[in-house]
Amino acid sequence: VGAWPGRGRIRATMEAAELRVGFVGAGRMAGGLARGLLRAGKVPASSIMASAPSDRNLGAWRESGCRTTHCNLEVLQESTLVFLATKPHVLPGVLQEIRPAVGPHHVVVSLAAGVTLQTLQRLLPAGTKVLRLMPNLPCVVQAGAMVFARGSGAGDGEAALLKSLLSSCGLCEEVPESYINIHTGLSGSGVAYVYLFAEAMAEGAVKMGMPSGLASRIAAQTLLGAAKMMLETGEHPAKLRGDVCTPGGTTIHALHQLEKGALRATVMNAVEVATERARDMAKD
The missing domain is CATH 1.10.3730.10 (ProC C-terminal domain-like)
Known part of the structure; x- marks a missing residue:
């Protein structure tokens, strides 16, 4: 049977339209990345959800049309691409909490400094598509320099998705995980x-x-x-x-x-x- 012409392109377009993005943690860096996605028209505000323990940071998200919650599990239920943007010392507890809700359809991206892919993979279900992203502060004005490394469960598709989305926030390069600490020192x-x-x-x-x-x-x-x-x-x-x-x-x-x-x-x-x-x- 001959392949349906343009099927891959149509599927990619559909996936982009259906992409639902979640942020666990709604601080400055998460807000900067979300703004980049919105300004570039990559994801509609209605497809973005952020969670935080209090309303302190969530007001700005609601003003830009994003959905908000105090429940981290709700973000997992409502999203396919999930950014973990909590402080590093909080992350292990958050991973324990969300672990039951993480499925094979999720792509999980950690922004936590110093938390290795090995640790992330140990604390999430086996085979989870997980990547580790290291942004820098100018991401909040869409002029960042970011590097990311992929875990063993993440393939070329996940890497390409992340690179395509985050190009709206600045330079985004895939690197071996060993470069991430150097990127911290450099950028x-x-x-x-x-x-x-x-x-x-x-x-x-x-x-x-x-x-x-x-x-x-x-x-x-x-x-x-x-x-x-x-x-x-x-x-x-x-x-x-x-x-x-x-x-x-x-x-x-x-x-x-x-x-x-x-x-x-x-x-x-x-x-x-x-x-x-x-x-x-x-x-x-």
Whole structure:
């Protein structure tokens, strides 16, 4: 019997239309991911449900048309794709609670830092399709950098679904699980290094006579523009940096000061210690 032409495409479209997304935990990161899905038109608000123990975070979800509950099990009953967005120390208890409701039709995605796929698979029914996602704070403005790793029950379809949905929230890459702690040191914590650098740049301009608000805006736009050039040109940052330096000019004089202050080695050390700390936390 000949295959019905376009069947796969139609099925994929139907699945997207029928996709029901749940969030167990309704904090800042969960809200940021949900906003990304809504803004990109990936999932209608009526197909999103979030649970939290109190109403403190749920009001904003209701305002955007999502459904809310205080019952984690209800999220499992109403959703096929479930994001576990609780604090890491709360997650084992939550997994114990929802375990009876998890079925083969569910795709479970954990956002909890330091909770390994091995732990998730041990605490969920055998064969559960589980993935581990590590977002960063700019996901809340749809400019995040996220990596995810899949457990043994999750296949190419689940990975493709997650990547397709989360592309609306920023960069999303599948990686081996061992990269997740490095991503924490590079990007999860890394946004704070960038804020510190931006603050220092702006303060330098204030020292030279520019008003603080203007200096902060220009510093932020400078970082945004430099990052966009890195992503869009695909050039190595050293090449882009060299392009800015004219012989005997302002930039090379400034870079000499940064090198004297060991900026490069200090930032590498920061990524290293944050990664090690993430590894230690995963062992606890």
